[in-house]
Amino acid sequence: MKLVCSQSELSSSLQLVSRAVASRPTHPVLANVLLTADAGTGSISLTGFDLNLGIQTSIPATVTTSGEITLPARLFGEIVSRLSSDSPITLSCAPDSEQVELTSQSGSFQMRGMPAEDFPDLPLEQSGNPIRLQADALVKGLRATLFASSGDEAKQLLTGVHLQLHGNTLECAATDGHRLAVLQLENAAASKGADQASTDRQGMDGQGLDGQAVDQETAAQDEEPFAVTVPARSLRELERLLSARHSSEPLSLFSDRGQVVVHWADQLLTSRTLDGIYPNYRQLIPASFTRRIVVERRPLLAALERVAVLADQQNNVVKISVEAELGKLLIQADGGDVGSGSEAVAAEISGDDLQIAFNVRYLLDGLKAMTGDQLAMSCNAPTTPVVLTPIDESRFTYLVMPVQVRQ
Amino acid sequence: MKLVCSQSELSSSLQLVSRAVASRPTHPVLANVLLTADAGTGSISLTGFDLNLGIQTSIPATVTTSGEITLPARLFGEIVSRLSSDSPITLSCAPDSEQVELTSQSGSFQMRGMPAEDFPDLPLEQSGNPIRLQADALVKGLRATLFASSGDEAKQLLTGVHLQLHGNTLECAATDGHRLAVLQLENAAASKGADQASTDRQGMDGQGLDGQAVDQETAAQDEEPFAVTVPARSLRELERLLSARHSSEPLSLFSDRGQVVVHWADQLLTSRTLDGIYPNYRQLIPASFTRRIVVERRPLLAALERVAVLADQQNNVVKISVEAELGKLLIQADGGDVGSGSEAVAAEISGDDLQIAFNVRYLLDGLKAMTGDQLAMSCNAPTTPVVLTPIDESRFTYLVMPVQVRQ
Numbered sequence: 001m002k003l004v005c006s007q008s009e010l011s012s013s014l015q016l017v018s019r020a021v022a023s024r025p026t027h028p029v030l031a032n033v034l035l036t037a038d039a040g041t042g043s044i045s046l047t048g049f050d051l052n053l054g055i056q057t058s059i060p061a062t063v064t065t066s067g068e069i070t071l072p073a074r075l076f077g078e079i080v081s082r083l084s085s086d087s088p089i090t091l092s093c094a095p096d097s098e099q100v101e102l103t104s105q106s107g108s109f110q111m112r113g114m115p116a117e118d119f120p121d122l123p124l125e126q127s128g129n130p131i132r133l134q135a136d137a138l139v140k141g142l143r144a145t146l147f148a149s150s151g152d153e154a155k156q157l158l159t160g161v162h163l164q165l166h167g168n169t170l171e172c173a174a175t176d177g178h179r180l181a182v183l184q185l186e187n188a189a190a191s192k193g194a195d196q197a198s199t200d201r202q203g204m205d206g207q208g209l210d211g212q213a214v215d216q217e218t219a220a221q222d223e224e225p226f227a228v229t230v231p232a233r234s235l236r237e238l239e240r241l242l243s244a245r246h247s248s249e250p251l252s253l254f255s256d257r258g259q260v261v262v263h264w265a266d267q268l269l270t271s272r273t274l275d276g277i278y279p280n281y282r283q284l285i286p287a288s289f290t291r292r293i294v295v296e297r298r299p300l301l302a303a304l305e306r307v308a309v310l311a312d313q314q315n316n317v318v319k320i321s322v323e324a325e326l327g328k329l330l331i332q333a334d335g336g337d338v339g340s341g342s343e344a345v346a347a348e349i350s351g352d353d354l355q356i357a358f359n360v361r362y363l364l365d366g367l368k369a370m371t372g373d374q375l376a377m378s379c380n381a382p383t384t385p386v387v388l389t390p391i392d393e394s395r396f397t398y399l400v401m402p403v404q405v406r407q
Numbered sequence: 408m409k410l411v412c413s414q415s416e417l418s419s420s421l422q423l424v425s426r427a428v429a430s431r432p433t434h435p436v437l438a439n440v441l442l443t444a445d446a447g448t449g450s451i452s453l454t455g456f457d458l459n460l461g462i463q464t465s466i467p468a469t470v471t472t473s474g475e476i477t478l479p480a481r482l483f484g485e486i487v488s489r490l491s492s493d494s495p496i497t498l499s500c501a502p503d504s505e506q507v508e509l510t511s512q513s514g515s516f517q518m519r520g521m522p523a524e525d526f527p528d529l530p531l532e533q534s535g536n537p538i539r540l541q542a543d544a545l546v547k548g549l550r551a552t553l554f555a556s557s558g559d560e561a562k563q564l565l566t567g568v569h570l571q572l573h574g575n576t577l578e579c580a581a582t583d584g585h586r587l588a589v590l591q592l593e594n595a596a597a598s599k600g601a602d603q604a605s606t607d608r609q610g611m612d613g614q615g616l617d618g619q620a621v622d623q624e625t626a627a628q629d630e631e632p633f634a635v636t637v638p639a640r641s642l643r644e645l646e647r648l649l650s651a652r653h654s655s656e657p658l659s660l661f662s663d664r665g666q667v668v669v670h671w672a673d674q675l676l677t678s679r680t681l682d683g684i685y686p687n688y689r690q691l692i693p694a695s696f697t698r699r700i701v702v703e704r705r706p707l708l709a710a711l712e713r714v715a716v717l718a719d720q721q722n723n724v725v726k727i728s729v730e731a732e733l734g735k736l737l738i739q740a741d742g743g744d745v746g747s748g749s750e751a752v753a754a755e756i757s758g759d760d761l762q763i764a765f766n767v768r769y770l771l772d773g774l775k776a777m778t779g780d781q782l783a784m785s786c787n788a789p790t791t792p793v794v795l796t797p798i799d800e801s802r803f804t805y806l807v808m809p810v811q812v813r814q
Contacts, residue, residue, distance in 0.1 A: 072745065075716060075717075075720070075742075075745060075746065078716040079713060079716050079717075079748070082709065082712050082713045082716065083713065084709070106706070106710060106750050106751060106752070107710060107713060107714070107738075107748060107749055107750030107751060108748070108749055109713075109717070109746060109747070109748040109749075110746045110747045110748070111745070111746035112744060112745060112746050299513070302489065302491070303513060303514065305489050306486060306489045306490065306514060306516075307514070309482060309485040309486050309489065310482075310486075310516070313482070331514075335482075337519060338479065338482060338518070338519060339482065339516060339517045339518035339519050340516070340517045341486070341514060341515070341516040341517070342514055342515055342516075343513050343514030344513060344514060345513070
């Protein structure tokens with residue numbers, strides 16, 4: 001193997017794929033990245049894989065001799081990141097050797113690798129029809145929901161985000177059992193072969209893509225809605241990967257046999273999926289509400305952050321008194337021996353007065369995930385779910401279960 | 408007690424004094440800050456004190472009723488920092504009550520404090536003559552030396568920085584037994600009463616301040632050189648405090664009975680000192696050298712950072728071959744099984760070839776603390792101390808003990 005490539009491209013690619021390298025690998029080779037140099041295509045590919053999550057990317061290189069080897073991800077990344085971007089990097093490895101020499105302008109480094117054969121194959125099942133999504137739509141969906149997934153591994157399916165495609169509307173949902181975040185993104189699907197953001201404004205009737213779908217793959221979406229639950233950890237890396245670059249190119253998502261594979265530009269991410277039937281979260285959302293409170297988002301967020309200082313001293317509980325006549329929410333927290341706090345926020349209230357309590361962290365998470373100036377808080381009783389919706393983006397629904405407090 | 412003050416001033420003052428509040432206080436009141444409101448001066452003072460380090464500052468306030476109380480530093484700071492800077496803050500506390508009410512535009516908070524009588528007195532011994540220093544000179548001296556002090560509490564005196572004033576030259580020195588950093592700052596002393604940076608260019612003869620010293624206090628410096636060793640932890644806070652503001656006002660430093668007290672603007676820092684006779688570090692510095700190597704600082708730093716990736720894998724050792732004829736330094740590190748690295752850096756070498764080894768961390772620390780483009784490395788043998796000096800700032804001396812390696 002012998003190749004010459006750019007320091008900056010190699011360094012950023014190593015950083016990217018290293019996100020999928022286990023910090024405590026169960027096998028030595030899993031601490032490595034796989035480097036494959038192909039003289040035919042004039043490129044090298046880099047792969048990190050922790051058996052759950054895999055990330056692969058490729059960059060152009062002048063490859064004199066094809067070959068493949070694995071190298072310690074951290075060491076390789078740290079050396080490359082410290083090299084000057086002014087001069088190219090040469091990597092070479094004799095046949096059947098595990099010793100790789102890295103040469104730059106001022107110095108040379110020897111690294112001991114491990115054979116590429118020892119590196120597990122990425123699960124690149126790409127049978128079936130891929131769905132094609134706008135990358136920026138998926139990023140938006142992930143940012144709006146990832147935070148609501150559970151961090152408790154015992155909660156299995158709830159440690160993921162549920163992705164569904166109806167027609168060309170993408171729905172992202174996550175819940176940890178205490179709160180639920182759902183974002184619907186219209187026109188998230190992209191036509192196969194589109195090389196720039198081509199949104200399909202005729203597909204909003206739930207009938208799938210319009211009749212102009214350019215091939216059979218996308219047409220297949222008409223038949224059965226696509227749905228998959230992917231671990232939040234993998235999706236956080238996908239969000240990072242998709243956010244790191246600006247490209248209007250749509251991504252392709254394959255899902256088969258417990259794996260998803262996402263292709264985007266010259267990058268690829270694989271992840272296991274979470275098996276099982278995701279809870280029917282729609283049934284959690286009340287059909288009607290007796291009260292609706294419209295409030296400025298930022299003042300509410302700031303007031304909650306202040307009383308949270310006291311709520312956090314004890315049990316994270318804030319009590320909200322909905323005072324219809326005064327046109328305000330009174331927010332209170334009791335920090336026990338330490339102290340207490342109260343804040344008032346102006347609100348437009350329709351419906352009767354109400355006293356309701358929440359885990360302040362859940363409220364804060366939801367308000368931070370929203371955009372826009374105003375939000376509506378819809379509720380019925382102190383024991384039934386409350387739904388928060390931004391006024392300007394009605395396709396985002398954030399449901400929070402209240403906390404029951406002894407008065 | 409009742410007062411009104413600005414949110415931003417109160418918040419930044421709380422942040423400042425909280426640096427001296429113990430994270431694991433040995434007594435509950437030490438988790439608090441002392442708040443003293445004085446209607447006479449129209450100001451409030453805030454104090455944090457962990458029995459070693461104390462920080463006090465004051466800000467203007469409209470004080471209706473004088474009084475004092477202690478409040479939990481973290482809770483108080485977190486609430487105040489989250490309040491809007493648009494509206495003032497009212498603090499009130501009934502006589503003999505420990506309940507403080509904080510009121511702002513939108514809300515109110517009750518905090519339980521503890522009586523001011525329980526708070527230990529700051530050791531504000533200010534007897535004797537203070538020395539007066541330019542704040543920016545002291546900051547420069549601390550930045551150049553703090554890193555070389557020992558982090559090992561068992562090393563007692565070496566956990567501090569030694570400050571000496573000869574005439575109006577301030578000398579800062581720190582060593583952990585393996586390396587030594589010394590910076591001499593001329594004209595660091597300020598005349599008492601100077602309200603702006605008045606440097607004294609006549610005092611460089613070591614005879615102390617010039618004849619225009621405005622009072623007896625500074626004149627006293629002629630008699631005995633001032634010297635004190637202060638814990639690095641306290642000096643890091645002093646450096647932070649002095650760097651946070653731009654003021655040409657000189658600081659006053661009192662030292663008496665195992666304590667130093669620094670006054671600067673409306674801020675005050677006290678610290679215990681380290682007792683004992685600081686090592687006579689001057690005798691460690693060789694009087695003459697057989698080799699002198701002049702090298703560009705940044706390329707040397709970059710090369711060392713790269714080989715450090717490998718050196719860190721094993722024992723942090725880098726070997727430097729001084730190759731006089733080739734006019735370069737060859738820097739090598741062996742990471743054992745992991746790999747190895749070598750870098751070459753151009754150098755102007757006078758003297759014979761030499762092989763010498765170092766802990767790369769010590770070299771990196773020194774090179775990072777230096778400024779300027781070039782440095783001189785002076786040495787004699789592989790077992791004797793090496794001295795690094797920036798070419799443009801000959802008053803900084805960084806001495807490193809080499810490591811003996813089996814060849």
